[in-house]
Amino acid sequence: MFNNDQKYIELSKIPRYLQIKYELQKFLAENSWSFEQAIPSEQELASTYDASIGTVRKAVECLVEEGVLIKHQGKGTFLKHPAFVESSIVRFYLRNAKEGKPEMPIGEIKCVKSVKANPRINQLLGEPVENELIYLERVRSADSKVIVSDKIWLSPEKFAPLSELKPEQFENLLYPFYFKLCGQLVVSAKEQMTILLNHCDTYLTDGQEKAVIKVCRAAKGLDGSIIEYRESYGLAEDFYYETIIT
Amino acid sequence: MFNNDQKYIELSKIPRYLQIKYELQKFLAENSWSFEQAIPSEQELASTYDASIGTVRKAVECLVEEGVLIKHQGKGTFLKHPAFVESSIVRFYLRNAKEGKPEMPIGEIKCVKSVKANPRINQLLGEPVENELIYLERVRSADSKVIVSDKIWLSPEKFAPLSELKPEQFENLLYPFYFKLCGQLVVSAKEQMTILLNHCDTYLTDGQEKAVIKVCRAAKGLDGSIIEYRESYGLAEDFYYETIIT
DNA sequence: CAGTGGTCTAGACCACAGC
């Protein structure tokens, strides 16, 4: 009925460069594009999408700003390795790191299991409310001291390969591991920080109550949906965070 | 016209659009441009700087991204009112705000004086290390409860008019007041957050030691130099912060 | 050298605001 017509009109109102952006995003998600191979050049994209270079450049520019792509003059445009280090919770230890060589902390999985549905988290992950989720517990340590304690929830479908693994079979960095085993790439995340003055965590606080910072993180995949939900805890005394405001 | 040509040849290493961006920034700073009057249109700018519209648009786009300008289709491009509310320290109370009407807290100056030089702060503000600085103490309250306590340092030259004032002559919001009295516009700021578990503040903690969050803020003016340094304190239990990571 | 992205031009038409 009218719906179709209306939809068509609505769609044609979306700028061409945004349409191309979405197409490109879909293309990259569906092909599990590698980090090493350049995506088609701007000339190629212009001809395949039948648009001028300027328009394609604008589409690509959007994805660069979102942190999905990165350009190298003379070489090409590539999928960007997400900046894993930039997590706010992981900045804790960077402040106190030895001069010159900030050492990456070691990530260790403590527990992998399937847990009952949690309405709020299921909804975030786009899962039916009755579905069970994959649940990980993990600690990050430096100099054999626990710095960050993570609780992680994942969709059972997208991350099915993980549920078969034992804790020791995981790797140090989780996001590249997700990508390798499950083809899921984290491109951005939203974090909420709060402070808990008396919190007790098995791994972080030695069973005592301490002041901690809690970071709730919702990580998005290439298609924009939330693919991982994580709650991280660090000691308040180690906290340091920097930001720019405009 | 000759000037432009010559300049372009001399500075040919810097892209034209960046040159125009700096020229524009200088122009806005020197003319104390108002928020209500649109800056010259893209056509005008293109002809005054003898560049194409596309190039001028790119220059303007830079300043929009930096939060200096804002565009309104059909109306023009304007100096942007800085988003004062977006300060991370001021987000505390927004979380607990009554539904529908997050009330702005009331800002009240407690003290205005000239203080001895502090090497670190003098350097940040670009002042000779022996110069005295203007120093303000201020609290922000909601429901007659102190939410944030600020210590503020300013250059004596740029903010000379303030040193003559009594506390009660200040206004609720400082940044618009700076602009009105001293022609100084804050366009961006860099903040560093840490947690102090046992901190005592005259206004915030009733003389007791409490867990607080400390935010050090360096605020930049139109020309990119730091024009205000501020240390803000808020109760840790009220802290809430959101951010996007890419 | 060829191919990539980076910059720039000189137009065109559209969408929106305000008179």
Added chain:
DNA sequence: CTGTGGTCTAGACCACTGG
């Protein structure tokens, strides 16, 4: 209606990369 910014084109040349 005019003037603004928003989108788009079809080229040009430059700067950088790697074979």
